[in-house]
Amino acid sequence: GYSALPRSVAGLEGAPEWPALRTLLPPMPGLRVLDLGCGFGWFCRWARGAGAGQVIGLDLSARMLGRARAMTDDPGIAWLRADLAGLPLAPARFDLAWSSLAFHYVKDLAGLLAAVHRVLRPGGRLVASLEHPVFTAPRRPGWRQADFGGWHWPLDGYGQEGQRAVDWLGARVVKQHRTLGTLLNTLLRAGFVLDHVEDWVPTEAAIAARPELAKERERPIFLLLAAHRPG
Amino acid sequence: GYSALPRSVAGLEGAPEWPALRTLLPPMPGLRVLDLGCGFGWFCRWARGAGAGQVIGLDLSARMLGRARAMTDDPGIAWLRADLAGLPLAPARFDLAWSSLAFHYVKDLAGLLAAVHRVLRPGGRLVASLEHPVFTAPRRPGWRQADFGGWHWPLDGYGQEGQRAVDWLGARVVKQHRTLGTLLNTLLRAGFVLDHVEDWVPTEAAIAARPELAKERERPIFLLLAAHRPG
Numbered sequence: 001g002y003s004a005l006p007r008s009v010a011g012l013e014g015a016p017e018w019p020a021l022r023t024l025l026p027p028m029p030g031l032r033v034l035d036l037g038c039g040f041g042w043f044c045r046w047a048r049g050a051g052a053g054q055v056i057g058l059d060l061s062a063r064m065l066g067r068a069r070a071m072t073d074d075p076g077i078a079w080l081r082a083d084l085a086g087l088p089l090a091p092a093r094f095d096l097a098w099s100s101l102a103f104h105y106v107k108d109l110a111g112l113l114a115a116v117h118r119v120l121r122p123g124g125r126l127v128a129s130l131e132h133p134v135f136t137a138p139r140r141p142g143w144r145q146a147d148f149g150g151w152h153w154p155l156d157g158y159g160q161e162g163q164r165a166v167d168w169l170g171a172r173v174v175k176q177h178r179t180l181g182t183l184l185n186t187l188l189r190a191g192f193v194l195d196h197v198e199d200w201v202p203t204e205a206a207i208a209a210r211p212e213l214a215k216e217r218e219r220p221i222f223l224l225l226a227a228h229r230p231g
Numbered sequence: 232g233y234s235a236l237p238r239s240v241a242g243l244e245g246a247p248e249w250p251a252l253r254t255l256l257p258p259m260p261g262l263r264v265l266d267l268g269c270g271f272g273w274f275c276r277w278a279r280g281a282g283a284g285q286v287i288g289l290d291l292s293a294r295m296l297g298r299a300r301a302m303t304d305d306p307g308i309a310w311l312r313a314d315l316a317g318l319p320l321a322p323a324r325f326d327l328a329w330s331s332l333a334f335h336y337v338k339d340l341a342g343l344l345a346a347v348h349r350v351l352r353p354g355g356r357l358v359a360s361l362e363h364p365v366f367t368a369p370r371r372p373g374w375r376q377a378d379f380g381g382w383h384w385p386l387d388g389y390g391q392e393g394q395r396a397v398d399w400l401g402a403r404v405v406k407q408h409r410t411l412g413t414l415l416n417t418l419l420r421a422g423f424v425l426d427h428v429e430d431w432v433p434t435e436a437a438i439a440a441r442p443e444l445a446k447e448r449e450r451p452i453f454l455l456l457a458a459h460r461p462g
Binding site for chain 1: 365368369370378383384387388390411412416419424425426427428429430432433448450451
């Protein structure tokens with residue numbers, strides 16, 4: 001299952017998009033950080049190691065939070081079991097909100113982003129990754145052999161937003177498909193200013209290290225975003 | 232050829248994305264407008280009809296400008312044959328820059344957007360459409376019959392930016408494929424603030440009127456953008 005994935009075992013270093021995300025982060029020393037959907041807590045521990053002052057890791061899964069808690073006794077990290085949508089936190093409290101591959105599970109993204117905007121201080125930043133709309137859209141996702149050689153991704157259903165149920169690692173996973181326009185406009189309407197957008201594809205160096213990543217250049221799998229609450 | 236397309240014959244009303252683009256425009260009365268890649272001049276004439284004070288239509292094609300000129304004797308429209316990249320215009324002069332389906336032909340988009348930023352007044356707006364990266368990416372674009380019925384778009388090559396040569400209406404057309412991240416970051420780095428992003432797909436009403444549009448919901452064909460130069 002999920003806990004056997006490279007990113008679950010090796011943490012951030014096992015996630016090929018981490019180097020790209022890392023360049024979007026501000027200098028960490030002293031920052032108050034909120035991790036939305038912290039999972040096993042890899043980013044929370046990294047943030048503290050990079051100098052963050054205080055980190056709150058928030059997740060819905062008690063099991064994941066239990067494993068996150070077991071991997072550190074750092075008093076600078078607090079673990080909070082809560083729905084992202086609720087976000088029971090004081091306003092203007094955080095310098096940085098981070099979220100890795102969680103937003104595509106959130107039904108009320110407008111509500112969540114409004115809440116994130118509220119708990120960030122003016123000037124505070126949001127850095128997030130999520131599954132790319134091109135990846136979530138298809139009715140039958142999965143590579144197809146191209147009629148001229150190579151592989152293509154069978155894109156359809158892009159304009160039909162809403163739920164997608166896929167089988168993944170032996171379990172049924174339900175995601176929310178939104179177009180890129182909807183994602184970005186939801187962010188803008190929540191009051192954020194957009195700083196950077198990236199359809200992540202692996203670098204040549206990443207492919208050299210992990211050849212199985214080569215196909216990932218054919219279509220974007222992750223969307224990386226950086227934005228801030230205006231000061 | 233191109234002049235027989237619905238959008239060439241019927242103008243803006245023949246372009247299914249026009250209603251969506253129109254909602255991105257500011258109130259037109261009195262505006263000084265620049266049309267980047269004006270073609271037959273449909274938008275220039277519409278803008279004047281909607282009250283724009285002065286319109287400059289810019290295109291590289293003498294033939295298209297000739298036809299544009301022949302369709303009006305409005306002294307409020309000036310036609311200018313120039314490469315988008317050159318943009319030989321005075322700074323801070325325009326309230327609105329508009330561009331319909333031209334940016335994907337531009338090699339130096341960063342240079343063009345810097346120039347557009349310069350000729351807009353502070354607070355001035357940019358509204359543009361271009362071919363969507365999902366549409367420009369594939370090595371062999373064209374619908375494929377899906378193995379479960381219906382149609383899919385064979386997405387590949389997304390991460391490989393650069394030239395794409397396709398046959399269209401009996402001619403060889405060369406486009407520039409850029410990822411969505413590159414497009415938006417180029418806009419942001421030119422100094423624009425992003426206001427709206429839309430992966431255009433047809434509405435139910437548009438499909439009812441033109442059933443051949445139904446497939447266009449399966450993948451985005453156009454990207455619509457609105458941004459402004461901060462004041």
